[in-house]
Amino acid sequence: MVIIIGAGLSGLLTGYRLKKEGIPFKILEARNRVGGRINTVYGTNNTPVEMGATWFTNQHKHLFALLEELEIDYFQQHMDSNVFFQSSDVAPIQSIQIPSQQPSYRISEGTSNLINTLLKKLDKNDILLNQTVKSIKFHKNTVQVISKEIFEGKMVVLAIPPKLWSKKIVFEPHLPQNLMDVAKQTHTWMEDSIKVALTYSKPFWEEENLCGTFYSNTGPINELYDHCNHARSKFALCGFINSSFKNLTYLERRLSVINQLKKAFGVKIEEFIDYEECVWSKEENTFEVSDTFLYPHENNGNPIFSKTLFDDKLLISSSESSLQFPGYMDGAIYSANVTAEKIIRAQQNL
Numbered sequence: 388m389v390i391i392i393g394a395g396l397s398g399l400l401t402g403y404r405l406k407k408e409g410i411p412f413k414i415l416e417a418r419n420r421v422g423g424r425i426n427t428v429y430g431t432n433n434t435p436v437e438m439g440a441t442w443f444t445n446q447h448k449h450l451f452a453l454l455e456e457l458e459i460d461y462f463q464q465h466m467d468s469n470v471f472f473q474s475s476d477v478a479p480i481q482s483i484q485i486p487s488q489q490p491s492y493r494i495s496e497g498t499s500n501l502i503n504t505l506l507k508k509l510d511k512n513d514i515l516l517n518q519t520v521k522s523i524k525f526h527k528n529t530v531q532v533i534s535k536e537i538f539e540g541k542m543v544v545l546a547i548p549p550k551l552w553s554k555k556i557v558f559e560p561h562l563p564q565n566l567m568d569v570a571k572q573t574h575t576w577m578e579d580s581i582k583v584a585l586t587y588s589k590p591f592w593e594e595e596n597l598c599g600t601f602y603s604n605t606g607p608i609n610e611l612y613d614h615c616n617h618a619r620s621k622f623a624l625c626g627f628i629n630s631s632f633k634n635l636t637y638l639e640r641r642l643s644v645i646n647q648l649k650k651a652f653g654v655k656i657e658e659f660i661d662y663e664e665c666v667w668s669k670e671e672n673t674f675e676v677s678d679t680f681l682y683p684h685e686n687n688g689n690p691i692f693s694k695t696l697f698d699d700k701l702l703i704s705s706s707e708s709s710l711q712f713p714g715y716m717d718g719a720i721y722s723a724n725v726t727a728e729k730i731i732r733a734q735q736n737l
């Protein structure tokens with residue numbers, strides 16, 4: 388039995404690959420939901436809005452391959468050549484033209500469509516929610532994983548960001564010091580971000596010929612994009628609030644967001660159906676305080692994570708340990724594919 392820690396994209400995909408080979412596994416997940424940093428929220432009108440991962444580009448080949456394998460549709464992000472731009476608190480918001488950018492894409496029905504499709508292919512009994520792993524003990528032929536229960540297996544996969552396992556899981560015997568040092572200084576992509584989305588009964592910005600894209604140097608919102616669904620039958624705007632606004636209360640933040648957007652979009656911005664936000668630094672199964680300042684993507688994809696430990700009983704996965712596009716969904720997929728291949732090869736050699 389293989390024990391996979393974390394039911395984010397990398398953990399679920401590893402499970403799916405193992406299931407296809409008939410290799411038994413259990414996925415232990417701390418939250419009461421799967422998906423980790425992928426979380427599509429379906430508001431009042433069932434409008435999908437992303438509180439986590441959203442966009443990908445032509446470079447993300449592993450994601451494209453997985454979408455094709457699972458027969459999941461995707462579509463190009465709607466972008467106008469004109470965008471709203473707020474350069475400072477005092478300057479008026481301008482509509483400016485920006486050079487054309489490389490296209491980005493979104494998953495039809497929301498990014499969680501990918502997670503839910505994987506979930507449907509797995510046996511529900513193989514995924515255990517509300518199981519925060521606290522320690523892992525390696526014995527001669529087995530490994531014990533301790534959450535609120537004790538699980539025993541032959542191999543264990545860390546499908547959670549390195550900073551989390553290095554600070555929250557106790558390993559017996561200890562992991563090598565150099566590995567722990569690197570893991571503690573590995574940035575978890577977007578762990579300190581704030582995502583925001585507003586849903587509407589009509590795409591008033593489109594009807595009034597306003598840009599659906601908004602950039603600001605001042606905040607609270609720094610970036611906002613048209614977030615209508617693939618069919619353009621559900622209407623939303625979605626983007627990022629500057630993380631320095633995390634210490635405001637929900638109501639204070641929401642008020643300052645609306646006041647800011649009113650200056651660009653006018654009073655119709657207040658006619659939203661749902662206001663959704665996620666302050667990721669409050670998510671204890673994603674965010675972890677760093678000992679020192681970490682640059683974005685610091686130590687992501689460090690080759691130290693590619694080594695297996697304790698006679699191949701411990702495998703390090705998750706997006707941040709990927710050698711390709713670490714931090715992104717593409718990295719989570721690459722990592723899961725490589726990890727599953729290692730496990731399958733080890734089983735064949737038994």
Ligand SMILES: Cc1cc2nc3c(=O)[nH]c(=O)nc-3n(C[C@H](O)[C@H](O)[C@H](O)COP(=O)(O)OP(=O)(O)OC[C@H]3O[C@@H](n4cnc5c(N)ncnc54)[C@H](O)[C@@H]3O)c2cc1C
Nearest residue numbers: 393395396397417423424440441442520577706714715716
């Ligand atoms: C706001 C935001 C926006 C993003 N935007 C994009 C984007 O546009 N494009 C893109 O490609 N990527 C984006 N990303 C990154 C992308 O979401 C991740 O790269 C990817 O989802 C990581 O998958 P993962 O499985 O490696 O890790 P995670 O999704 O972090 O999954 C880890 C899982 O492990 C669980 N867990 C943690 N600790 C324990 C424990 N002790 N015991 C048991 N379970 C535990 C967690 O609850 C979680 O479910 C974004 C991320 C965020 C937060």
